[in-house]
Amino acid sequence: MSQPAEGDEFSHHCFHCDQKSTQHYLYSEKEQVEFEGDTVEIIDSFYLCLLCGQVNKIEDI
Numbered sequence: 001m002s003q004p005a006e007g008d009e010f011s012h013h014c015f016h017c018d019q020k021s022t023q024h025y026l027y028s029e030k031e032q033v034e035f036e037g038d039t040v041e042i043i044d045s046f047y048l049c050l051l052c053g054q055v056n057k058i059e060d061i
Helices: none
Strands: 009-013 020-035 038-049 055-060
Antiparallel strands (some): 009 020, 020 038
16 A cells, blocks of 8 residues: 555544544654564554544554
8 A cells, every 4th residue: 555645635534523524644654563573564644634623643554
């Protein structure tokens, strides 16, 4: 799966206003962690909810 570009918009559930809304992609942070002897990359993506103005973090493994 390719990473979105800054400004791309998606329909996600907002954890703040508890509604499915259009969210504006801001940026992602990548981190590698050890899990049961394997290295796993975790990507945290941050989106701005256009309904309530809060930032949501969505984790992808």
